[in-house]
Amino acid sequence: MNAAGTFSESWLAMREQADHDARATAPLQAAGDWLATRESHAPWQLLDLGSGSGANVRYLTPRLPGPQTWRLVDHDADLLEHALGRCQPLRDMDGMPIRLTTQQHDLNALAADWLTNVDLVTASALCDLVSATWVEALADACAVHRCAALITLSVEGDTRFCTNDADATDRDDAWLFATLAAHQRRDKGFGPALGTAAPQALATAFGDRGFRLVDAPSPWRLGPAQRPLALSLLDGWATAAREQAPHDRQRIEHWWQRRREPLDRGHLDLYVGHRDLFATPEPDHASR
Ligand SMILES: C[S@@+](CC[C@H](N)C(=O)[O-])C[C@H]1O[C@@H](n2cnc3c(N)ncnc32)[C@H](O)[C@@H]1O
Structure with a gap:
């Protein structure tokens, strides 16, 4: 997120390959199985929240059964233009074209009727920005409409430097990452953000409503091929830490340079923990 509170197309493009490489298999597989066994008839109605330039849809479309009709929602009209x-x-896993529409909308105004006739709601790299209240409202809406949810790449706070796969994180890193985690809990437009609490909040909200959960880690492992992303992250973390702990600027500069x-x-790699969650209303695979 930049200073204006928006996400640039270049940042989303830079992270797309790392995001795709990180995805967990089990939640995706469960989502595909859920669609394939729906008693309702295709085309499946899929709703992607906080779509940005469409990276999540590019990942999911060829890996899910079709026919697929997608609605992509974001408040940023320029990103939606790129996404479109x-x-x-794109084509589904059987090689058939998809239908796709975009909708510019503030997700704060998420209303239960958005999920009317939706089979699967998806979101990637979104739920650490939202509040606990928003996640509860999403889970409520999914329960009302018996809609499944595939929520991916929510940060979980396990961040490490690695050398030859060994953990090289020290006390100063741990302090910096704790400062960053506090910054991630700042309001990102939805009230106090979940930040690294997002995976647990999602699991609790859907679990409490009787959803069956398939949850798995989806970490970034940023080695030499992802050097620009790793450097950009490091710079962004230093900026966030300066905002969060303005009296510790010297310590932050020292950490950043070191x-x-x-x-x-290429002497250090980065590990950034995320989680993917698939939540399905059980027990019946009811028709809509
Ligand atoms: C980290 S980006 C993820 C984009 C995309 N899902 C991906 O995986 O590349 C978060 C997205 O949420 C959108 N967003 C943030 N706050 C929003 C709001 N209040 N209403 C609608 N979209 C919002 C941003 O515009 C951005 O596209």
């Missing part, structure tokens, strides 16, 4: 251009040519050079030279 890049997602319209970590940036080895990261840039």
